[in-house]
Amino acid sequence: MTAVLPGAVDCAGKPSRDFTYVPSRRRRLSEYEAVTCFTQPDIEAYDQQGWLLRDANGRPPWVRESTALVHPDWFSFRDPASHWQRTYVRMQAEQERAIERSAEDAAAEGVFDEFDPVWVRDILGRHYRAWSYAEYGLFRAFAVAQREALSDTLGNALCFEAFDRMRHAQAIVLHLLELEDHIPGFVDDGAKAVWLEDPRYQPTRRLVEELVAGNDWGELAVVTNLVFDPILTEISVGQLVRRFGPFHGDPVTAHLIGTTERDRRRNLAWTREFVRMVTADGVPERESNRATIAGWLASWTPRIEEAAEALADVYDVPPLQVARFEDVLDKALRTQSAIVADLGLDVGVMA
Amino acid sequence: MRNLIKAHDRVKDFDWEHSYAEKPDRYPTKYKIPRKTKDPFRHLIRDYVSMEQEKDDRQYGAMEDALARSNSAGKAQPRWMEILKIAIPTVNFGEYAAMKCCGQLIDTVDNAELRQGYMAQMIDEVRHTNQEIYLNRYFAKHAADPEGFHIGLKARGVNLFGVAGRAALEAFFVGDPVEGALNLQVVAETAYTNPIFVTLTEVAAANGDNVTPSVFLSIQSDEARHMANGYSTLAAVVSNEDNLKYLQTDFDRAFWRQHAFLDPFLGTVYDYFQKERGSSYLEKWTEWIAEDWVGSYISKMEPFGLAVPEWFYLAQEHMKWKHHTAAMLAAASWPMHFWRWDPLTEADFEWFENKYPGWYELYGAFWENFARTTGAADGVNPLAAFEALPPLCQVCQMPCIMPRLDCNEVRFREYGGRILPFCGDPCEKIFFDEPIRYEQSVNFWQHHDGRSIAEYISASGMLRADGRTLIAQPSLDTDRMWTIDDVAAWDYQITDPMPAIAAQLAAAGSGTNGSAHGSANGSAS
Numbered sequence: 001m002t003a004v005l006p007g008a009v010d011c012a013g014k015p016s017r018d019f020t021y022v023p024s025r026r027r028r029l030s031e032y033e034a035v036t037c038f039t040q041p042d043i044e045a046y047d048q049q050g051w052l053l054r055d056a057n058g059r060p061p062w063v064r065e066s067t068a069l070v071h072p073d074w075f076s077f078r079d080p081a082s083h084w085q086r087t088y089v090r091m092q093a094e095q096e097r098a099i100e101r102s103a104e105d106a107a108a109e110g111v112f113d114e115f116d117p118v119w120v121r122d123i124l125g126r127h128y129r130a131w132s133y134a135e136y137g138l139f140r141a142f143a144v145a146q147r148e149a150l151s152d153t154l155g156n157a158l159c160f161e162a163f164d165r166m167r168h169a170q171a172i173v174l175h176l177l178e179l180e181d182h183i184p185g186f187v188d189d190g191a192k193a194v195w196l197e198d199p200r201y202q203p204t205r206r207l208v209e210e211l212v213a214g215n216d217w218g219e220l221a222v223v224t225n226l227v228f229d230p231i232l233t234e235i236s237v238g239q240l241v242r243r244f245g246p247f248h249g250d251p252v253t254a255h256l257i258g259t260t261e262r263d264r265r266r267n268l269a270w271t272r273e274f275v276r277m278v279t280a281d282g283v284p285e286r287e288s289n290r291a292t293i294a295g296w297l298a299s300w301t302p303r304i305e306e307a308a309e310a311l312a313d314v315y316d317v318p319p320l321q322v323a324r325f326e327d328v329l330d331k332a333l334r335t336q337s338a339i340v341a342d343l344g345l346d347v348g349v350m351a
Numbered sequence: 352m353r354n355l356i357k358a359h360d361r362v363k364d365f366d367w368e369h370s371y372a373e374k375p376d377r378y379p380t381k382y383k384i385p386r387k388t389k390d391p392f393r394h395l396i397r398d399y400v401s402m403e404q405e406k407d408d409r410q411y412g413a414m415e416d417a418l419a420r421s422n423s424a425g426k427a428q429p430r431w432m433e434i435l436k437i438a439i440p441t442v443n444f445g446e447y448a449a450m451k452c453c454g455q456l457i458d459t460v461d462n463a464e465l466r467q468g469y470m471a472q473m474i475d476e477v478r479h480t481n482q483e484i485y486l487n488r489y490f491a492k493h494a495a496d497p498e499g500f501h502i503g504l505k506a507r508g509v510n511l512f513g514v515a516g517r518a519a520l521e522a523f524f525v526g527d528p529v530e531g532a533l534n535l536q537v538v539a540e541t542a543y544t545n546p547i548f549v550t551l552t553e554v555a556a557a558n559g560d561n562v563t564p565s566v567f568l569s570i571q572s573d574e575a576r577h578m579a580n581g582y583s584t585l586a587a588v589v590s591n592e593d594n595l596k597y598l599q600t601d602f603d604r605a606f607w608r609q610h611a612f613l614d615p616f617l618g619t620v621y622d623y624f625q626k627e628r629g630s631s632y633l634e635k636w637t638e639w640i641a642e643d644w645v646g647s648y649i650s651k652m653e654p655f656g657l658a659v660p661e662w663f664y665l666a667q668e669h670m671k672w673k674h675h676t677a678a679m680l681a682a683a684s685w686p687m688h689f690w691r692w693d694p695l696t697e698a699d700f701e702w703f704e705n706k707y708p709g710w711y712e713l714y715g716a717f718w719e720n721f722a723r724t725t726g727a728a729d730g731v732n733p734l735a736a737f738e739a740l741p742p743l744c745q746v747c748q749m750p751c752i753m754p755r756l757d758c759n760e761v762r763f764r765e766y767g768g769r770i771l772p773f774c775g776d777p778c779e780k781i782f783f784d785e786p787i788r789y790e791q792s793v794n795f796w797q798h799h800d801g802r803s804i805a806e807y808i809s810a811s812g813m814l815r816a817d818g819r820t821l822i823a824q825p826s827l828d829t830d831r832m833w834t835i836d837d838v839a840a841w842d843y844q845i846t847d848p849m850p851a852i853a854a855q856l857a858a859a860g861s862g863t864n865g866s867a868h869g870s871a872n873g874s875a876s
Contacts, residue, residue, distance in 0.1 A: 005422075005425045005426065005495035006426070006428070006429050006495060007428075007429025007432060007433075007494075007495040007496050007827055008495040008496060008829075009496050009498065009815070009820075009829050009832070010829070011820075011829055011832065012498075012815035012816060012817045012819075012820035012832060013815055013816025013817030013818070013820070014816050015496075015497050015498050015501070015815065015816050016491070016497070016498075016501045016816065017491060017492050017497055017501070018488065018491055018492065018501060019488060019491060019501055019502070019503070020501050020502060020812075021502055021504065021505035021812075031485075034484065034485070034488050035480075035481040035484040035485050035488070036481070036484075037504075038504040038505065039443060039444075039446075039447045039480050039484060039504065040447060041444065041508060041517060042508075045508075046504065046505045046507075046508035046509065047508035047517070048508070048509075048798070049508070049509075049514050049793060049794075049795065049798045050791075050792070050793050050798075051521065051525075051791075051792070052514070052517055052518035052521055052748060052789075052792045053518065053521040053522060053525045053526070053788055053789070053792070054525065054787060054788045054789075054791065055525055055526045055527075055788065056379075056526065056527070056785060056787065056788065057787070058787045058788075058791070059525075060525070061451075061521055061524065061525050084477075084481045085407075085474070085477045085478040085480075085481045085482075086407045086411065086478075086481065089400050089403050089404055089407065089474070089478070090404050090407070092396075092400045093400040093401045093403075093404040096396070096397040096400055096401065097401065099397075100397065132365065133365060133367065136365035136366075139470070140457060140458065140466075143453070143454045143457040143458065143470070143473065144377065144454055144455075144457070144458045146450070146451075146454050146473070147451045147454030147455055147458075147524070148454075152447070155450075155451075156477060159450065159454075159473060159474065159477055160477075162470075162473070163396075163470070163473075163474050166396060166470055167396045169362070169365060170362050170395055170396050170397070171396075171397075173358065173361045173362050174358060174395070174397065177354060177357060177358055177361070180354075180357075181354075188361070192364070192367070195367065196367060202371075205371065206371035206372070209369045209370070209371040209372040209374075210371065210372040212369065212372070212374055213369075213372040213373060213374045213375060215375060215377070
């Protein structure tokens with residue numbers, strides 16, 4: 001049929017009707033692979049002429065030293081979620097609408113009247129709001145990581161994670177504004193001082209600042225998604241805010257956190273895939289990569305655990321003791337250990 | 352009811368002074384940016400994702416529904432469709448580079464207001480990167496001739512002009528982040544996205560392609576925000592007088608780097624691949640770049656110390672011929688590309704002469720000859736008409752034949768024991784201001800030096816499904832298609848012209864030459 005179209009060529013074989021330069025993981029090229037792969041030039045593959053510009057110190061656009069990990073083909077990474085912009089933005093738009101509707105419903109049903117005042121003032125207004133700064137810091141760190149990543153598939157996964165972090169930070173602010181509208185006397189103020197000065201939060205702030213100061217995008221992904229989130233975010237947000245909330249008349253915040261936990265699962269999944277990729281059989285540097293990652297885990301896990309322990313007192317703030325801090329921490333550490341053990345990695349300080 | 356003012360104030364108060372770990376100066380900038388400025392971005396993420404989802408649904412929905420059923424891609428003018436094979440992948444790197452630029456700006460510009468804008472732009476650029484490659488794949492599926500679309504990003508990497516495009520667009524994110532913003536937001540987005548995403552859609556639609564406009568106009572709807580980012584960045588930069596001593600030089604360089612590639616490239620796409628003809632590229636350039644960008648946007652910045660780019664008037668003078676010269680070389684090197692040419696007709700000649708008085712005398716003979724000698728049976732290698740391949744500029748990677756072969760501004764300069772070619776005064780100055788940034792670049796002729804053209808074509812995968820017919824053709828005539836055997840019969844080697852030029856200059860007793868007009872480089876015989 002196409003042969004009759006103006007401009008058609010019917011005398012030079014049957015043309016391919018799809019990209020032929022992308023090695024697909026599946027039988028057919030996925031939409032994700034098609035619109036993502038090789039959008040970043042690869043001077044080892046299709047762009048062998050090399051770089052055409054350097055900075056004032058002679059640094060080319062991308063450098064292998066941007067991570068201590070080594071892999072012969074960073075472009076072979078595939079995000080298990082197969083996200084490209086359209087699917088990612090659609091997913092986040094759905095999550096944001098869900099948050100908005102849950103707040104609307106809560107307002108209409110008078111649910112905000114049932115929120116415990118201590119819960120609102122100290123846990124949501126101070127503790128959870130302080131967490132928005134941690135997320136913002138991580139946004140900044142991931143924005144740099146996406147710049148430096150050595151392939152498009154990795155750069156995009158890091159870019160989406162940067163956006164996740166800012167989304168969570170903003171969602172907390174909007175949630176508290178909603179509370180200001182519906183809970184007489186509640187004002188969102190004072191959390192920045194908590195973040196900057198309260199001794200319980202300083203180990204977390206130090207970690208975030210260190211992650212922002214870091215210079216290795218591989219390390220950032222491994223530390224944040226395999227250690228920071230499973231231990232610290234779980235203790236600070238997943239357990240204390242999501243789990244305790246309904247017992248303090250607040251089923252709404254849990255809904256918001258559910259959306260960020262969905263992001264966390266996605267980020268954990270791609271980071272697992274990333275670690276498997278750099279430690280896979282056939283990767284010449286797999287042992288040194290394994291040692292590098294083990295070094296990161298050994299360096300960061302104790303400090304992240306300490307930061308979690310520094311928050312122990314905050315578990316005494318909610319009027320109802322839904323769970324003991326020690327139990328929650330123990331469970332988080334076990335879960336995190338299982339994650340790294342499953343990847344065949346050194347589990348750091350955890351026995 | 353959400354209090355938007357409070358919401359905006361609070362999401363812009365996330366920054367704090369770090370006291371436990373000092374962030375390294377990863378992307379050093381010489382500019383001082385005030386910590387508080389005007390907010391360029393008035394959307395919260397919640398609103399942003401909803402808005403973008405709706406735009407995506409409209410665009411992708413149209414592509415898969417009405418546009419697919421009406422087979423707009425298949426029925427479009429073949430001449431127009433051919434140039435999209437290189438145009439889409441080339442523009443695409445600009446989007447990807449822009450995403451990287453935003454990462455640098457987020458890190459470097461310590462200003463919460465601007466950071467919000469950069470964040471949204473960062474994800475927008477992922478959007479545009481994906482949209483354009485989706486469009487490329489759509490054409491691989493639906494165009495009358497899919498060959499070339501199916502290797503887009505791979506072919507870009509080994510194409511003379513694809514590589515020159517990368518040279519210009521790397522400036523979005525390689526170097527001082529503020530200089531990157533000048534290249535990206537102030538020059539490329541504010542000046543050039545209108546000719547790219549607005550006027551090209553008029554050409555596309557007039558030539559039966561309604562798919563490209565669906566994508567490009569959806570992209571352009573984000574660009575207004577990026578222009579606002581650029582304006583806010585620029586306003587922040589000029590608010591500190593200390594910055595002015597660097598700003599003009601960086602701005603001059605940014606304009607020239609983008610002009611040196613984008614104008615010959617866009618001009619060729621625009622003027623040489625319209626079948627149903629309307630405006631000329633020069634008319635659109637005058638409207639968008641000279642009148643709108645320089646006349647309105649830049650002149651508004653003049654009271655703050657920013658002047659029209661130093662080389663703008665030179666560029667304006669070049670605009671009459673530059674892209675015609677580039678198009679001529681692109682046509683003469685047609686076997687090395689991955690699209691087909693549609694030789695110009697009498698009606699085209701008339702249009703060119705009308706839009707560019709004097710065109711026929713300068714270029715008419717070449718195109719008449721090109722149309723006559725495109726039959727495979729003739730076996731003529733158009734590159735053989737050149738004494739040698741034209742040198743490629745060490746900075747912009749474009750051929751040093753601008754603005755015209757007979758009055759080109761090529762110059763050769765000694766640096767580090769090598770003789771380097773420059774297309775003219777601006778690129779020469781840009782190079783010697785900061786040689787470290789350009790000295791290591793290897794140009795297209797150097798990279799492929801010594802390869803036969805047939806080997807280059809085969810190794811680059813630029814053959815059709817039968818394994819012998821070239822993807823590139825000098826005409827749309829399917830009765831006389833060129834094969835790799837035709838090209839192999841030429842026994843033509845890609846030869847870096849610089850060793851011979853250097854020897855010639857040495858023999859003449861001059862290491863360098865400031866006015867080698869058409870002498871040492873290739874001139875059409």
